Amino acid sequence: MSITTVEGITKESTQAAIDEVLDMYPEKGKKKRAPHLAPNDQASGKACVKSNKKTVPGVMSARGCAYAGAKGVVWGPIRDMVHVSHGPVGCGWYSWGTRRNLMTGQLGVDQFGMQFTSDFQEKDIVYGGDKKLKTLLSEAKELFPLAKGISVLSECPVGLIGDDINAVAKATAKELDIPIIPCNCEGFRGVSQSLGHHISNDTIRDYIIETREFSEPIGPYDIALIGEYNIGGDAWSTKPLLEECGFNVKAVWTGDGEMEKIAATHQVRLNVIHCYRSMNYMCKVMEEKYGIPWIELNFFGPTKIKESLRKLAELFDDSIKEKVEAVIAKYDPVCQAIIDEVKPRLDGKKVMIYVGGLRPRHTIGAYEDLGMVCVGSGYEFAHSDDYDRTTPEMPDATVVFDDASEIELEHFAHTMKPDLVASGIKEKYMFQKMGLPFRQMHSWDYSGPYHGYKGFPIFARDIDMAINSPTWNLVKSPF
Amino acid sequence: MANNLGLAVKPVTETPAAEIERVAAWINTEEYKDLNFKREALVVMPPHACQPLGAELVAHAFEGSLPFVHGSQGCASYYRSTLNRHFREPAPAVSDAMTEDGAVFGGQNNLHEGLENAIALYKPKMIPVFTSCMPEIIGDDLTAFIKNARNKGIVPEGMPVPYANTPSFNGSHVHGYDAMLLSILQTLTEGKKMEGRCTGKINLIPGFDANTGNFREYKRIFAEFGAPLTILGDISDVFDSPCDGTYRTYPGGTPLADAGDSVNGKATLSIGPFSAAKTFAWLKDNYAGRHVAIPMPLGIAKTDEFIKKIAELTGKPVPDSIKEERGRAVDAMTDSHQYIHGKKFALYGDPDQLIGYVSFLLEMGAVPYHILCSKGSKKVEKEIQALLDSSPYGAKGKIYMGKDLWHLRSLLMTDPVDAIIGDTHGKFIARDANIPLFRYGFPVFDRVNRHRYPIIGYQGVINMVTEICNKFIEIVDETCDDRHFEMMR
Numbered sequence: 032m033s034i035t036t037v038e039g040i041t042k043e044s045t046q047a048a049i050d051e052v053l054d055m056y057p058e059k060g061k062k063k064r065a066p067h068l069a070p071n072d073q074a075s076g077k078a079c080v081k082s083n084k085k086t087v088p089g090v091m092s093a094r095g096c097a098y099a100g101a102k103g104v105v106w107g108p109i110r111d112m113v114h115v116s117h118g119p120v121g122c123g124w125y126s127w128g129t130r131r132n133l134m135t136g137q138l139g140v141d142q143f144g145m146q147f148t149s150d151f152q153e154k155d156i157v158y159g160g161d162k163k164l165k166t167l168l169s170e171a172k173e174l175f176p177l178a179k180g181i182s183v184l185s186e187c188p189v190g191l192i193g194d195d196i197n198a199v200a201k202a203t204a205k206e207l208d209i210p211i212i213p214c215n216c217e218g219f220r221g222v223s224q225s226l227g228h229h230i231s232n233d234t235i236r237d238y239i240i241e242t243r244e245f246s247e248p249i250g251p252y253d254i255a256l257i258g259e260y261n262i263g264g265d266a267w268s269t270k271p272l273l274e275e276c277g278f279n280v281k282a283v284w285t286g287d288g289e290m291e292k293i294a295a296t297h298q299v300r301l302n303v304i305h306c307y308r309s310m311n312y313m314c315k316v317m318e319e320k321y322g323i324p325w326i327e328l329n330f331f332g333p334t335k336i337k338e339s340l341r342k343l344a345e346l347f348d349d350s351i352k353e354k355v356e357a358v359i360a361k362y363d364p365v366c367q368a369i370i371d372e373v374k375p376r377l378d379g380k381k382v383m384i385y386v387g388g389l390r391p392r393h394t395i396g397a398y399e400d401l402g403m404v405c406v407g408s409g410y411e412f413a414h415s416d417d418y419d420r421t422t423p424e425m426p427d428a429t430v431v432f433d434d435a436s437e438i439e440l441e442h443f444a445h446t447m448k449p450d451l452v453a454s455g456i457k458e459k460y461m462f463q464k465m466g467l468p469f470r471q472m473h474s475w476d477y478s479g480p481y482h483g484y485k486g487f488p489i490f491a492r493d494i495d496m497a498i499n500s501p502t503w504n505l506v507k508s509p510f
Numbered sequence: 511m512a513n514n515l516g517l518a519v520k521p522v523t524e525t526p527a528a529e530i531e532r533v534a535a536w537i538n539t540e541e542y543k544d545l546n547f548k549r550e551a552l553v554v555m556p557p558h559a560c561q562p563l564g565a566e567l568v569a570h571a572f573e574g575s576l577p578f579v580h581g582s583q584g585c586a587s588y589y590r591s592t593l594n595r596h597f598r599e600p601a602p603a604v605s606d607a608m609t610e611d612g613a614v615f616g617g618q619n620n621l622h623e624g625l626e627n628a629i630a631l632y633k634p635k636m637i638p639v640f641t642s643c644m645p646e647i648i649g650d651d652l653t654a655f656i657k658n659a660r661n662k663g664i665v666p667e668g669m670p671v672p673y674a675n676t677p678s679f680n681g682s683h684v685h686g687y688d689a690m691l692l693s694i695l696q697t698l699t700e701g702k703k704m705e706g707r708c709t710g711k712i713n714l715i716p717g718f719d720a721n722t723g724n725f726r727e728y729k730r731i732f733a734e735f736g737a738p739l740t741i742l743g744d745i746s747d748v749f750d751s752p753c754d755g756t757y758r759t760y761p762g763g764t765p766l767a768d769a770g771d772s773v774n775g776k777a778t779l780s781i782g783p784f785s786a787a788k789t790f791a792w793l794k795d796n797y798a799g800r801h802v803a804i805p806m807p808l809g810i811a812k813t814d815e816f817i818k819k820i821a822e823l824t825g826k827p828v829p830d831s832i833k834e835e836r837g838r839a840v841d842a843m844t845d846s847h848q849y850i851h852g853k854k855f856a857l858y859g860d861p862d863q864l865i866g867y868v869s870f871l872l873e874m875g876a877v878p879y880h881i882l883c884s885k886g887s888k889k890v891e892k893e894i895q896a897l898l899d900s901s902p903y904g905a906k907g908k909i910y911m912g913k914d915l916w917h918l919r920s921l922l923m924t925d926p927v928d929a930i931i932g933d934t935h936g937k938f939i940a941r942d943a944n945i946p947l948f949r950y951g952f953p954v955f956d957r958v959n960r961h962r963y964p965i966i967g968y969q970g971v972i973n974m975v976t977e978i979c980n981k982f983i984e985i986v987d988e989t990c991d992d993r994h995f996e997m998m999r
Binding site: 088126152176186 | 513514515517518519520521522523525529530533534537542545546549550551552553554555556558559560562563578581582583584585586587588589590591592594595598599600601602603604605606607608609610612613620621623624625626627628629630631632642643644647648677678679680682751752753754755756757758916919935938942955
């Protein structure tokens, strides 16, 4: 493996920046934060930081909660189900339409990207909400007859007051003859949204998978696309791409997802996973239980797409290999033309990344396609296996930060001097006030898709636009 | 059968197109509306958030103030990102990241460690603490926890730490705003009341209002009067800060000293009586000077009331500049009344804003038709009804209390109107009904700079008239046939 470096960044200089950050903390906070910050050791190929630990109280963490991982990430994007935010009104309201997992269909008819809640009141806390839940489920079935199922996503109070949503779901599912999935994803569980992903995966395992079968026999090229959430239409880029390569994409988990197809995913030949963090659990379950192998791919930027498609083709016959080569030959020149246009304006520009899921590592290659270099990266809710995978992707000695707080990111922006920060909505405006170009990389900043060959031109345009907007020249006042 | 519950295995089915078509038509019918209005438990697309969001908004509104969520960190992320998206501004706030062990042992350790870190890292002048669900359910005792923090020396002497219980299973963001503001004022004014002292200033409580333009407009109007003003609390510079290359954690807010001294004010004017009811009730017993609650100054009549009240409280005559402004606003209304007269509106939002929209529309000869409040009260209903009764244009208006946007959809499809006034969340039903949505409420996630355009005062009238009437004109331009596509409108 070749070691890459960034001029001016050494392990010592990065460690000095980290030490300055840690010195801002009181002793206890410092001790807790220290293992989560490190210069990258590219040669090690191993995680350089600790992760998946409790957030330090009193900092501006960007993390969400288990409910956010269940509602926002895993269950929410399934388009033909009613997803009930069970508890007080807020959680469902905040997560209503704020992830950009786009959906096909007519709202309230066969697509339910809405806000459903049991809107807990004081009396529900005192007397419990099980009865209300039962009524609500019947009402949902009556008013939204084309819903293929209902998920019940618990908010904090539900678990604390001892409601038994599992019993209600079981009884009501039978009565209404519709799958009802209780998901005990109370926000206080775990340390981040990550546990919400895991709990949701478990509920798919327990309540969904293998309850449906495709009517046609299993074909040799039947695959499922896992961990693709259709942010800004990503799945509408990746699914057709895989189809062009000769595959039958039988189900997408869970972007623009359909419950019954997800339920029949045990009948595919291969699971192709994009967001490893949120869905590796189910890939492993399906591998163990049904012998379905899985493969991790990266759909960001032509270099990684090409690599990924060839890696995928290796598992199949020559007809697939030929199609994959044809696809690469078709789209590579298109991407190259875009690179030729924007690279002169982006060459050598530095990006600092702080997001979640897969993006802190998966997007690095796409920036490199544009001539850019990563100077720092980190995750909100990753585990060690994510950081293992990140180490080789980041240049040596650049800064790795886990569950970074806002003040740490602000400080690293001063020391690492990025030309672009790629992070989330909570961080965006702090950096923009500093005059630093920024792109939201959870929501594609209301743009997208960014995945696949359809996404790369948009990504390239957006990054070019962010860094080279003339508005940044106006930030410094002449007087 | 390998699924763990042994559920029946069925084939994957596609919903037939005819069935989709049937349901799509059915949800627009009277029959569906009746069924929809029978709902008892399921709430679909409610246009209100929970208490802590409002608490955070007002906790940002004071100098050097760092909002502190006692509860799960995910809650704090939700509130912050909502404010980020609406204002397109930073919303620096912290949480003490309570998790499962907090549920068992209580949240005191988290709170104490959180205060210690927050004070060291973000150097606030004040830390307003408010709660999300978890500590409310387990019954954390904030009074004791914060007292203990002081005794342990975690909170430096003199640093105010107001705190409020803001359970999400009660009320809405409006109530959380009220609870937090009350605690902030109680804390900051403690021991500050001085017999015989009068600041000579008017205190203004804006209520839950996420339009920074409104705040700047309040200040401008008072400046026109030459009347000194303390806004309790002022978000205008906090959520409308300059982009000049420097990030400031605390770019504005009501100075703490001014807030403390507000107890000796000449008078206190509470805008939007439903928005800060508890605060106002407390303040009547504790603040010097006169105490007046008036409606939000939306439309001419309510603004007249506001201006007269300022004149009365300050003892200053209404300045000519304001009189001219009123004239210009009325000019804008008479010039453009024909584009809005008789148009039917659906309205939803927080009580004080709703009352204002109704008043304004009636003045324009427009018809407030479906009026929906998801978190209202009998009192709010009575007030809106009285407004409707005061005008022939109000005769057809009907009020729906405690209903949500899925109810409103049924109303729009069975008894159509020409436009909606609400917030971004109404865009889906507006699209289904093929009518414009005017985003005067909170939040606005899908348009830029809306919060910089005031809707209060005479200037606010001009802004609303301009936006609404031009939209109706645009619709004519966009939909008319070629023969009727004209130079003039």
